[in-house]
Amino acid sequence: MAIEMTEPLAATLAAVAPVIVLVGVVEMDLRYKLVRDAASDSTRPFLNALASIPDNPTTVEEIEGLRRGITEAQAAMAAGPTKVKVLKGAWSMGFVWSLLVLALTAVEAFSLVWLGKPDHHPVPLGAGLCVIAVSLGMLWVVAVPLLRLANAPLEPLWRLIAEVRRIERLQRTHNRTSQPDR
Known part of the structure; x- marks a missing residue:
């Protein structure tokens, strides 16, 4: 069964597409804010640590401040992978x-x-592509909130598992470094 562009189909497409576009624009704005905030949050500690480094260290205290700043900056960079996952997800959804x-x-x-x-003719390919685009838009409008809802109770569990694994890695590293040489 071929789809042909008819007046009722064209009028329906013309009425439904802007509604989905509006939802999409609102979602893209949300993704923009998530990406912006995650990027700011992940770079702020690093930038703060770098700001504490003196420009021309000359005294012992300034050189020690430089070392502390570098150590703090490295620690801030190590905390970034969690934010990278947020950034990738938000950017992908926005795309x-x-x-x-x-x-x-x-x-x-x-x-x-x-x-x-005035003399519009049925355009099977155009009608088919329009129906596919609107159908994908409708599916996305429905699927995204459903996936968020399904994932909502699991998010804290995933974070807990990640933290447990991080603590286990720290314990293994600590155990290796604290064992006396034999």
Whole structure:
């Protein structure tokens, strides 16, 4: 069964696509804020530690401050992997939303132009692509909140598991360094 562009289909596409685009734009803004905040949070300790380093250390205290600043900066960098995961996830979701918004904007334009032509003819390929784009947009609008809901009770558990593993690594490192040489 081939899909053909008809007035009812074009009018429906022209009405539904902007609603999904609006949801997409709101989601992209949320992703932007998540990425911006995660990037700021992960770089702030590092930048603060670097700011404490004197420009031209000359005294013993300043050189010690330089060493402390470098140590603090390295510790701040070590805390970054958790934020990297947040950044990757938020950026990926924002990228998918961007693609969907672009496709749905094309659907909107195509539908309106088709409706505006006095002698519009059925365009099977155009209609099919429009239906696919709107269907993917609808699926994404429904799937993303469902996945978030399903993952919500698991997020604290994943964080707990990650922390337990981190503590175990620290204990193994400590045990290796604290054993006397034989």
